[in-house]
Amino acid sequence: MASVRRASVRICLAVLAVLLATVALPIGRPAAHAAPSLPTVEPGVLTVGTEGTYSPFTYHVNGTGPLTGFDVDVITDVAEKLGLRVKFVESNFDSLFPALEAGRFDVIANQISYSADRAAKYDLSEPYVQTASVVVARSDDDSIKSVGDLRGKTAAQSLTSNYAQIAQSAGAVVEPVSGFDTAIQLLKAGRVQATVNDELTVKDFLTRTDDKSVKIAATTPDVSRQVFAARKNSGLIPAINTEITALRDDGTLDKTYAKYFDATDRAPSTWSVVRSNLVPLLKATVTGTIPLTAISFVIGLAIALGVALARMSSRRIVSSIARLYISIIRGTPLLVQLFIIFFALPELGIVVSPFPAAIVAFSLNVGGYAAEIIRAAILSIDRGQWEASESLGLSRWETLRSVILPQAARTAVPPLSNTLISLVKDTSLASTILVTELFRQAQIAAASTFEYLALYSTAALYYWVICLALSFAQIRLEVRLSRFVAR
Template identity: 80%
Template sequence: MTFRSHALRRSMTLPLLILTMLLAVMAGSTALASRADAAPAISTIEPGVLTVGTEGTYTPFSYHVNGTGPITGFDIDVITDVAKKLGLRVKFVETPFDSIFPALEARRFDIVANQISYSAERAQRYDLSDSYVESAGVVVTKSDDNSIKSVNDLRGKTSAQSLTSNYAEIAKSAGAVVEPVPGFDQAITLVRQGRVQATVNDELTVKDFLTRTGDKSVKIAAKTPDVSKQVFAARKGSGLMPAVNEQITALRSDGTLDSTYAKYFDATDRAPSAWSVVRQNLVPLLKSAITGTIPLTAISFVIGLAIALGVALARMSSRRAVSSIASLYISIIRGTPLLVQLFVIFYALPELGIVVSPFPAAIVAFSLNVGGYAAEIIRAAIESINKGQWEAAATIGMNYTTTLRRIILPQAARTAVPPLSNTLISLVKDTSLASTILVTELFRQAQNASAATFQYLALYSTAAAYYLVICLVLSFGQSNLETRLRKFVAT
């Protein structure tokens, strides 16, 4: 009996074990399925990371505290909360507003969080989320200007606007002459200085400005009749918005949106004094110059000189095809603005499948630009050397390359140093354009700080002082180099 009962228990245990395993597998599958439904797979540029495009200079939606701290703001907090609920890390990419949609289309980031207003035109071109906050548009004028009491009074007036914003369309529709500016900071400054009569912008942004600065020189003169719905934007067909909308609804339901709104729009903090802002930003500005402006200048100039030497020699070639190609390159570089060259490399090439990161893209653009301008300087310096030098070298058996390296270029260097130094100094200042393609350098850091504190004069003057110091050091180096080169000239 004992043996039979033991055998019977063993025979019953095996089916029960198999049944238990099957139930466990089914339960696990169900759990995985429910988890997948709760957190659907989202396609992003970088796996597990939601890359967000934003200005970083648009208080109180996207800015840096005192210009030195981490990026913060209403939009920053909302998109960060959305990403957390989606199980994604957040990576912010800062860019001027007028460049934000070209950068989105060039796949520089997944989504834009920068107080984007809903419009039918945008909805046709991009995937837009549900609205997470609504606000009215307002017309801002000087305090002593009583000629504008409604939007219709903008007819014939000059209004400072970012051309890619909805508010520019409102101003145009009212008959205003639109003065293009990069963003709100520049627009409100032009109104304060009396250079334009008005600007149309978001009510929350304007009220935050008035609260923080206590500025009495401007006022809200009128409200626009429409209510602006703020949304996130992604590339058409991205598939992001269903998941994003679900989390916006969740944030609204649990009260997170209300608390975030109160954090930024019920605040009464005033901007710090100019001196305290400058003192806080001296080191960050210096760091941006050392890690951004100076390396960008040095690398681009060295590569540009190598390009320039090759192009100059090609330009002097007796082969017509070679000299023609060199001439065409120089004509293209000198005939197009540097800013356009930066945009072509950074924003246009991705349409051909060529994606270059911000810093390397800036190096490519600046190097090609230096190569085009410096090529003519080097060519002129080489041609200034008496032809007898070439003939004398040939009589002692030197070939072309040896003659160029040992005889011609050392003498041409003395002639080329002053104009090449001017090119280098111009390059230092031109690096400020790199901020338009997401490179954080000296000028971009000054923009970040001024946007958060509204101390434009103090911070831009500080940035200008840094540029001046760098250029003075280079001028001193040029003078010393010229003195050394004169020692080898026969008198």
């Protein structure tokens, strides 16, 4: 077994080298300041975090157009006045502040409401617009006439928004959601009884969709002052405040406000929305989902082989490390692993770009699950195969490579295929760490058009086609490998 141990060591070293190269290549480090008074993540660039799914503040028209919205236009005008190029990074709302703290972008422009708690933790700009907060209920529900009527009722809210605090203060039971679009869907389905949000956002939704199933049931006494948020002591907010004042004085803010909040456009038909999103969804599949799956699976298999051989090692410390790795990977959720790599590691100075971070997390996850599959497949081969190969003068490594692994592969193909198919679907979790893949593209389109059933069904169809193709490939591969079966 000495040669097997040496082989396992070589494989582990090779896998480690690949992972280090994958992580190190796109690592982002704090760049030099664009100007002494304007320290930004990238020189000459104002990197802005936003949802891209929160109409009319930040959204894509029909889900296919460029990023637009009131907040998008205002921060773009601010950046131009500062002499900076603006770059937007899209994420769901609950990930915006962790990503800001991790140095993923300079400011958040996403209808952030001022609060004392936020001001204590972040640099907040002066308000660029003020809005009222409203309670939304089903049209057939007359039990809510004021914010006080929320007591004991269930309200769908994003936990990091100030609207969640309003609902909680009123005595509501808060059901966590990712954003306004999800809250509205839960409300319409009768899963919750209310949601609190910005009046302008709600009126925009009612105007564009002409939805009669929900209504504005009450207005809260709270006035939301919308601000831009940056990291504490960022040095950016004084300059941003100067330009907000300039935009207000020259009338630009009023024109931008009228552009988005005085419009009466109606949403397009369901079929036109689906048709216009077929290509963007396919593009996200080809450039996001499929590469994430393929790269992660290949690296994950390499990790799995090394871990499987280490798990079989007669050296106790080597096998113990392998067992610990498998236990950690299988004992923790993939989403938590993603968040640790993307949001937590920056606290240690390790900043990995979104796509490579997803690859690292998925590869390590595949390695943990596939290691036991490969180990079981190797152990299923009769011990006599090793002895026969040894009598023919083959070394342990030659036996493993030429005799054992080809036969073990046939046994391992079905469970490994299941792992691959699961990985295809698991890539949807990458949407939580700023990766625009198939599901994230469907979210973007659905959030701006409110065509959830049609667009999510279309995304599901894309996933199904990929998995169907993999299932056919599995059958072909099993037939091909059947020639390695000992007769």
